[in-house]
Amino acid sequence: MPREISHYLVRQFDYSKCAFTLENGEEVKIEEEDVQMILGLPRGELDIIEYENIETDDKLKAFRTRWGNPVNGAPLVPMKMIENKAADNNFKIDFVLFMVSYFLWCDHLSQVSRHRILKSISDVDNIKKFNWCKFVFEGLVNSCEKWKGNEKRHYQGPQTFLILCYVYKVSNPELGGINDYRFPILSCWNDTMLKFRLDTEWANGGFGRGSDVGRIPLSPLQNEKTTKDEGEYEETYQDRGQTRRWI
Template structure:
């Protein structure tokens, strides 16, 4: 399943698990520095406000990368019921050189499960899970009649608002959501390369063995 996230969104599958801070049990030093840098007294900042604040970081630097990681977290992993930026994972971005070493794919799946459980208990509240992944994964894997949108890697690159609207209308006219057939998952390109490399190595071994036998 982690591969499905990587194929859909292109997130890293690093070896470090993403931790979610809990109130009262976390080191808030980085969080306080974040607030101070944005000249905020609280955590009530919207993604749009954070985007505007990022424009001040002309050279990039560490805080630009942390801001970007927080935006990606909020938009693709786990949003908030209030609509503000999700800061619960900020301590994972203390060392910006290790952001790619985090297992973003695993957290998307963890967030999906946790948010579904929370939403099921109170369906009137906002669903805060990875809705972009859920939507694109659904339209990529479930085919209605025939595949009208060519598959791409990454999967989300093949879909835009117009195509998603057309897909929604097609499903409604066909009788509802979930009708169709489930297509096979795509394979990650680097896994294909590893597979080809293994096959090539096996062929070389067979050829070498046959050659030695002939001699």
């Protein structure tokens, strides 16, 4: 993804309004529901609690024993997971940590792992019960506020979500786009399509020159949260007969 679009969107994002402004003055509102629609993440009842910077305990010590310094350990996680081969609880914890660090936060430059979430995800049975949408949404607001205090630094935040939200909610008829969206919106795009859309915008006057089309309805969308007999958390979405469950 081009660095230009990330910087553009963060500069245009007003964290006090939770919206970014297009070139025509329209404000594109972002809400927690958009995270769910775009990324398809669970939206449970538990909040994700992170370690404070100086805080430590046995769970964090165990992680450091496996991976070393969490500041530069994120790039090694997939290789080590393959080498270990065991599909145990450590595998689940490491997988979630890697996805949060590299997919949700996209902090490729500094390669810092989001190890502070170990305070919550070390209990693997609770991973599906957390409100991951709230985690990403609040992370977007807080990271944009922090970045605007020092714009010379690279942006550390949920870039993937922000860019997908932009291409989903902002339409420019001259550039074409996706007409048949499905849930989650992430599944409608691939690298080639996204690069074409953004490169075309860049070559035709720059970003932010479309209009806000809001949250495009897919079809009647139901979000049900139930607790099964064994205590498993289920989050079901029905979209054109499709059902997604987080079990």
